[in-house]
Amino acid sequence: MNKSILVIPGDGIGPEVTTWGKAVLEAIGKQYGHQFTFDEALMGHVAIEATGNPLPDETLAKAKASDAILFGAVGHAKYDNDPSAKVRPEQGLLKIRKELGLYANLRPIMLFDELLDASSLKPEILKGTDILFFRELTGDVYFGEKKRSEDRNTASDLMIYSRYEVERIARKAFEAARVRTKKLCSVDKANVLEASRLWREVVQEMAKDYLDVETEHMFIDNAAMQLVKNPKKFDVVLTANLFGDILTDEASQIAGSMGMLASASIGDGTGFFEPIHGSAHDIAGQDKANPLASILSVALMLEISFGLKDEAKKITDAIDKTLKNGYRTGDIADVNTDKNKILGTKAMGQKVLEYLS
Amino acid sequence: MNKSILVIPGDGIGPEVTTWGKAVLEAIGKQYGHQFTFDEALMGHVAIEATGNPLPDETLAKAKASDAILFGAVGHAKYDNDPSAKVRPEQGLLKIRKELGLYANLRPIMLFDELLDASSLKPEILKGTDILFFRELTGDVYFGEKKRSEDRNTASDLMIYSRYEVERIARKAFEAARVRTKKLCSVDKANVLEASRLWREVVQEMAKDYLDVETEHMFIDNAAMQLVKNPKKFDVVLTANLFGDILTDEASQIAGSMGMLASASIGDGTGFFEPIHGSAHDIAGQDKANPLASILSVALMLEISFGLKDEAKKITDAIDKTLKNGYRTGDIADVNTDKNKILGTKAMGQKVLEYLS
Numbered sequence A, B: 001m002n003k004s005i006l007v008i009p010g011d012g013i014g015p016e017v018t019t020w021g022k023a024v025l026e027a028i029g030k031q032y033g034h035q036f037t038f039d040e041a042l043m044g045h046v047a048i049e050a051t052g053n054p055l056p057d058e059t060l061a062k063a064k065a066s067d068a069i070l071f072g073a074v075g076h077a078k079y080d081n082d083p084s085a086k087v088r089p090e091q092g093l094l095k096i097r098k099e100l101g102l103y104a105n106l107r108p109i110m111l112f113d114e115l116l117d118a119s120s121l122k123p124e125i126l127k128g129t130d131i132l133f134f135r136e137l138t139g140d141v142y143f144g145e146k147k148r149s150e151d152r153n154t155a156s157d158l159m160i161y162s163r164y165e166v167e168r169i170a171r172k173a174f175e176a177a178r179v180r181t182k183k184l185c186s187v188d189k190a191n192v193l194e195a196s197r198l199w200r201e202v203v204q205e206m207a208k209d210y211l212d213v214e215t216e217h218m219f220i221d222n223a224a225m226q227l228v229k230n231p232k233k234f235d236v237v238l239t240a241n242l243f244g245d246i247l248t249d250e251a252s253q254i255a256g257s258m259g260m261l262a263s264a265s266i267g268d269g270t271g272f273f274e275p276i277h278g279s280a281h282d283i284a285g286q287d288k289a290n291p292l293a294s295i296l297s298v299a300l301m302l303e304i305s306f307g308l309k310d311e312a313k314k315i316t317d318a319i320d321k322t323l324k325n326g327y328r329t330g331d332i333a334d335v336n337t338d339k340n341k342i343l344g345t346k347a348m349g350q351k352v353l354e355y356l357s
């Protein structure tokens, strides 16, 4: 198989972790005889510094021309603390999602047994949890009109959804539910929000085409609670952009750490694969970041964009072995971890490569 | 002290739990020589059934005339599953919040040591947690304009904040932080939302008047994660209406159960006190609901609206004793609970009354 992959390292720990995602792709290419070719492009704070634009035209053109994108992270505290900044790193990410039509963000909550103790939740609560989130990614209050009054004293964002936007993501979620345990939970706030009422109407109607799937509706406040109380009760979770952002970060504690979770954004064209963690500037450049989420992003890419299931499994097996042998980055180490087996980013990446071959 | 209290039992388990809140108020009145007089009014589904209106004028008039309000819950599955219903129980609650100017919703996350094991979080993660949420309650996407297109295929809600709305709730939160551990965390999504950028600007400016308070800003997705990962790091948390709804429900798992959390809504006039749990129709009328959140609401009422600290402490002490002696409702029972000490709503309410005298 011949595939061109665009790597967008981005900001903070982005470059450190995508290095290992890319290395794993190269290793898999060699082992299985695939031709993976790579290019690189700028996005986020680094792109602003270099070009003034968080998503330069060149990056977008390369993205559209590639077969898949491996992304790191964007963001910088400089902008976070300056609410009146006109240009921000996140605009690059939001724009590429929109431009590539990446309306479906899949976030599997994978639980490696070895990490049961790394979570703040009790192991008996966690064990057996396996959730696949479908977060809508190109609509909602993220993309609705933003306004600031002339005196700057009033600000607003429009939370807005149209039927077709709900339908296309819901379809993907229902189809996924069919090949999993046939359970779908749609999360909204239909007791308060009109956009949620439309969301619920559409999902209710579509549920009639998926009578083999047990469909449930839950309010976001309740879902945020149930996710901590009894994560096992969820299988496929379907939700809007903002609620999905919140719920999936919360769910990262189920996997022990954000450093363990990858996501796939798909839609009309090229697929986009990234860790769910952010740029984490506080640990950037210190060889501390967990590269596993980027490596798991690559597994998702192989499976979802290229249909290479065996290769994807090879990667998750290698991670499994790494963990089984006691190796941990700082974020997933617990009191029982052998100190000598707490590794930096590079050593952890190398361990996975080792177990891959 | 002479005080008139309006009881609004509402729907589902509302009547069962407010019965015990009221009984505790009566007991405290007798013990301390206060004259508490009571009236009752309709709101929610029961009000719709009786009058067609989820908040009848009579209820609103009585509410405005009273010194404090003890509320149960509203909601009914009938409306949840009918997204096109014109009248809904929740409208009553939203309208009374707006009409009474209840812009500040205080939700203390109280942790009774006896319930450390009832949570899905590990006891060592929980122990020492003490959070006071300030949720803005009369603005945000809850009250912004709602629209549905004529073809009904597009729906929107306006997420909107004005400077004065942020200021008045932030002031209350900063003042509270001063008399606690002088730490305030303001939660927003300023990397994406204009309303959040205004929110952050205002809080940053006000922080200059509270230099003795250590002020931090956190994105909602990160906050939802940190709350599970390390709840002890939070003290006063200040946030908008929607984010507060989600975070406080999530935080209920810290207290072991929603059945243990009370909230106070205050603002321009009469204070409004309620459990954070909902109407829970699935267990309504079965003598299963936990009355402690309603009883804790009464403690908040005594302290916040009437300045009766000793009386409030008397109540939390009685609850403490009840729990120390092993009594539990189903929601907070764990594997170690003596089966004979798992009580229904009534028996639990009576136990608290017993320990009160």
Ligand SMILES: CC(C)[C@H](C(=O)O)[C@@H](O)C(=O)O
Pocket: A074, A075, A090, A093, A245, B191, B192, B221
């Ligand atoms: C960086 C930010 C704009 C982004 C989002 O909110 O979507 C991030 O939190 C995510 O979840 O991918």
Ligand SMILES: CC(C)[C@H](C(=O)O)[C@@H](O)C(=O)O
Pocket: A191, A192, A221, B074, B075, B090, B093, B245
């Ligand atoms: C019932 C509902 C409208 C309400 C809210 O979302 O505010 C409830 O969840 C709460 O938190 O008080």
